[in-house]
Amino acid sequence: MKIVTVAGHSNNRHRHQHQPESTTMTQGYRFALRTAACTLSLLLLNACSTLGARPALGQPETHTDAFDQRIYQDDISLSGKISVRYEKKGKPEQLPGSFDWDQHGTTLHITLFSPLGQTVARITQEGQRAMLEQDGQAPRYAQDLDELLQDRLGWALPVAGLRDWLQGFIRQADGTRRGLPRIDQQIENDGWLLRYASWQQDINLPKRIELNRDTTQAGHVSISIFIQPPGN
Structure with missing residues (x-):
């Protein structure tokens, strides 16, 4: 009976010792997920702003702000x-x-x-x-x-x-x-x-x-x- 009792106290003691480590790992895992989500959101926003509005497939692209340097001939x-x-x-x-x-x-x-x-x-x-x-x-x-x-x-x-x-x-x-x-x-x-x-x-x-x-x-x-x- 003492062995059972001691074993029980020993297991409880081990569980108490492991709880802080489990909590720390969970918190770290959640932090990593939040960081990854924020990074992905920033990448998506940057991609959208870079691509902008693209013309439909097969349609000519309109350019009004890029002008070629050439000389007009009278x-x-x-x-x-x-x-x-x-x-x-x-x-x-x-x-x-x-x-x-x-x-x-x-x-x-x-x-x-x-x-x-x-x-x-x-x-x-x-x-x-x-x-x-x-x-x-x-x-x-x-x-x-x-x-x-x-x-x-x-x-x-x-x-x-x-x-x-x-x-x-x-x-x-x-x-x-x-x-x-x-x-x-x-x-x-x-x-x-x-x-x-x-x-x-x-x-x-x-x-x-x-x-x-x-x-x-x-x-x-x-x-x-x-x-x-x-x-x-």
């Missing part, structure tokens, strides 16, 4: 393909063709051709004076070239904006001209949604530009422009 000659989609009396219309763009300071000459190479329209702008020539019709004059083209062609050709866009520039709210980075991107400018889908390999110019805008006269207007490398 004198430039460009050629390429153009395709215009718009609405006429509620029905969709499409006009494929090509164009020549000859710019010298404030003087601009644009020629639009049909897919067979026939001249569709000749546009001339000298300062504030604009003229539109079409075969079989008397020349038309106006101070607002964009309005003149809308009335006579039936769709909007944003000539003022194209002076910048064809060279990969946009106009800021303060009127300054800024060059865009050479990436696939979308950006709004002067009421148009622009997508720079591709760029020339050896020269600092765009290769393919998509222009989109909703209008009251011609519904949704979509203009696709493919610029050939100068000299080709």
